[in-house]
Amino acid sequence: MADILAFAETRDGALRQVAREVVAAARSVADQMQGQVVALVIGGPGSTEAASDLARYGADRILVAEDESLGLYNPDVAVEVVASAVAGATPGAILFPASAQGKDLAARVAARLDVALASEVTEIDVEDGQPVVTRPMYGGKAYGRFRFLDSPALISLRPNVFPANEDPRAGTVEALASVAVERKTRIVGLEKAERETLDVREAPVVVAGGRGLQDPDNWKLLEDLVDALGEEATLGASRAVVDAGWRPHSEQVGQTGKVVSPGLYFAVGISGAIQHLAGIRTAGVIVAVNKDAEAPIFGVANYGVVGDLFEVLPRLTEEIRAVRGSDG
Amino acid sequence: MNCGGVGSPHYSERLLLLCKTEGIKLRTIVCIKRVPDSEARVRVSADGRGIDPSGLKFVMNPYDEIALEAALQLKEKAGDGAVTAITVGTDDAKETLRSALAMGADDGVLLRSEGSIDGLAIARALADEVSGRQYDLLLFGKQAIDDDNMQVPAMVAQMLGLPCATVVVDLEIDDGVATAKREIEGGHEILEFDLPGVVAAQKGLKEPRYPSLKGIMAAKRKPLEEKDIELRAPKIELLDLTMPPARPEPQIVGEGPEAVPELVRRLREEAKVI
Ligand SMILES: Cc1cc2nc3c(=O)[nH]c(=O)nc-3n(C[C@H](O)[C@H](O)[C@H](O)COP(=O)(O)OP(=O)(O)OC[C@H]3O[C@@H](n4cnc5c(N)ncnc54)[C@H](O)[C@@H]3O)c2cc1C
Ligand SMILES: Nc1ncnc2c1ncn2[C@@H]1O[C@H](COP(=O)(O)O)[C@@H](O)[C@H]1O
Numbered sequence: 265m266a267d268i269l270a271f272a273e274t275r276d277g278a279l280r281q282v283a284r285e286v287v288a289a290a291r292s293v294a295d296q297m298q299g300q301v302v303a304l305v306i307g308g309p310g311s312t313e314a315a316s317d318l319a320r321y322g323a324d325r326i327l328v329a330e331d332e333s334l335g336l337y338n339p340d341v342a343v344e345v346v347a348s349a350v351a352g353a354t355p356g357a358i359l360f361p362a363s364a365q366g367k368d369l370a371a372r373v374a375a376r377l378d379v380a381l382a383s384e385v386t387e388i389d390v391e392d393g394q395p396v397v398t399r400p401m402y403g404g405k406a407y408g409r410f411r412f413l414d415s416p417a418l419i420s421l422r423p424n425v426f427p428a429n430e431d432p433r434a435g436t437v438e439a440l441a442s443v444a445v446e447r448k449t450r451i452v453g454l455e456k457a458e459r460e461t462l463d464v465r466e467a468p469v470v471v472a473g474g475r476g477l478q479d480p481d482n483w484k485l486l487e488d489l490v491d492a493l494g495e496e497a498t499l500g501a502s503r504a505v506v507d508a509g510w511r512p513h514s515e516q517v518g519q520t521g522k523v524v525s526p527g528l529y530f531a532v533g534i535s536g537a538i539q540h541l542a543g544i545r546t547a548g549v550i551v552a553v554n555k556d557a558e559a560p561i562f563g564v565a566n567y568g569v570v571g572d573l574f575e576v577l578p579r580l581t582e583e584i585r586a587v588r589g590s591d592g
Numbered sequence: 593m594n595c596g597g598v599g600s601p602h603y604s605e606r607l608l609l610l611c612k613t614e615g616i617k618l619r620t621i622v623c624i625k626r627v628p629d630s631e632a633r634v635r636v637s638a639d640g641r642g643i644d645p646s647g648l649k650f651v652m653n654p655y656d657e658i659a660l661e662a663a664l665q666l667k668e669k670a671g672d673g674a675v676t677a678i679t680v681g682t683d684d685a686k687e688t689l690r691s692a693l694a695m696g697a698d699d700g701v702l703l704r705s706e707g708s709i710d711g712l713a714i715a716r717a718l719a720d721e722v723s724g725r726q727y728d729l730l731l732f733g734k735q736a737i738d739d740d741n742m743q744v745p746a747m748v749a750q751m752l753g754l755p756c757a758t759v760v761v762d763l764e765i766d767d768g769v770a771t772a773k774r775e776i777e778g779g780h781e782i783l784e785f786d787l788p789g790v791v792a793a794q795k796g797l798k799e800p801r802y803p804s805l806k807g808i809m810a811a812k813r814k815p816l817e818e819k820d821i822e823l824r825a826p827k828i829e830l831l832d833l834t835m836p837p838a839r840p841e842p843q844i845v846g847e848g849p850e851a852v853p854e855l856v857r858r859l860r861e862e863a864k865v866i
Contacts (some may be wrong), residue, residue: 364776368758371746380828405634409831448755453782463777513796528865539630549863571848579849583856
């Protein structure tokens, strides 16, 4: 019997989707380990209210550290808050989202508690009452299965892989006492991208473009397709176009970019180099549009269209608009 | 003169000021790892516990090249300093250290061991090694592209009680203060801390240089220290390594825009994704 602590990430006083994913995954692990789900929220004003929603995803208890000074993620403080929550809950495992914040924090907590961390996990099983995790390695070219030799087991979950299933529990909210910490790191600002779009790792649908688009101005074609696909869609890019300065590197998909797991991935004018394929192996459905029938991308695409993207894309956007529009 | 890293950070900060006046500007330690080339087709070894290294080309981890480049440029900008490259690995990793020296690092250190799947054990060894050294900045790659652990830099920072910025795309050092721009979902965070501190490099921070012929020749004469170390026992066990699950059989729906209606139909009715 062991409880599972789930770090539920917030931003601007609101839960992030990865927070729901982590709590729902914790619920399923806790059920197999006959324990409770203890969700942990650290954030600025509004966090307590937002946190109460975690009951829907299976939190038995919800610990909240809310303070004006916690609005922006500060690793020096967050690691001590987690440590204090662990001291009070003695969990068998701690789950984090493998987000920028979650990965930073999980590594700090691992060193703080002196226990191992498995990053970017895509599957959690429970064997003999202990978690066994699967995680992609070598940029997704191989999968490792791991067990932990000490407790708690620290696990970060790849975004978009674990479904945020609802399974309501009591979700009693408890305020955490504040911890006194020396802040060595000062957070001096936050820059948001001009266009408020979903991150390529967290979006359910990704439309990625490569050198085949020939010119950065032609991204209009991809943006139109994103628009047609709705709010869940965002843009991605191959390294070639990031290196050319056509697209920001935050959009790069691949072994040295972001590894993505959307339900639907469009690769447009992307050849499918091994480093790019490494980044999309855990994607659900892959659609490729390329004029070269021999392009390696067709070797992994669930659906391929061989043709000139400048002709195929406008038609695709139009058709998708039509079928989505007919849903009303 | 001790410029930091030993004892409490406050103590080292004061010393750092002293160092400045003596003209020792910026000491950086860069942690680098030897990994299979990103181009490599990885095969699982016969015992299913690792990869088969035969026929693979090994290189310096691409993010560590970026970190090293950042260190070299910071030194050039400061007008004076020292860049030390450290790796935990087998004798083969000496080749990686030589590449670092060829790019411009001043000296290299091999902590000889078989390595570990547990990032915590690597972090411990690196933290122990640097505690006995003088430094202002510890630079890492954000991730090793073999184990994909993404954990060693923040662990080392936590162990040494140092401030830390991970996934950094921009870094300025001014008057003993580091300002780092850190990539997060949908934007960037700007962090600031007093040196000494830890920074983990993301793509975009700097574009790594190719070693010049002169650099390669000079590397042969640069100091390369070797020490045998005992890594701490791992707290995690790799049960097995397997090839990724097969993807569904690829299908070509058709050619040109005429294939689009059929594609959309399949996405809707077969795959149910739109
Ligand atoms: C260390 C290292 C790390 C790397 N990491 C990454 C990574 O993380 N991500 C990544 O993506 N790459 C990575 N790469 C680069 C990778 O090897 C490829 O160079 C890159 O992915 C190619 O990008 P691309 O497919 O856009 O361009 P190309 O390979 O040039 O492909 C363009 C494609 O567009 C098609 N095309 C052209 N015109 C049209 C048209 N009118 N209509 C339809 N199709 C058209 C062509 O047939 C071609 O297949 C890495 C490389 C190295 C060495
Ligand atoms: N064996 C090693 N020797 C030296 N540095 C390492 C080693 N392993 C990891 N690192 C450093 O830690 C970073 C992150 O690695 P990881 O946490 O393993 O993904 C790397 O980019 C290196 O800078």
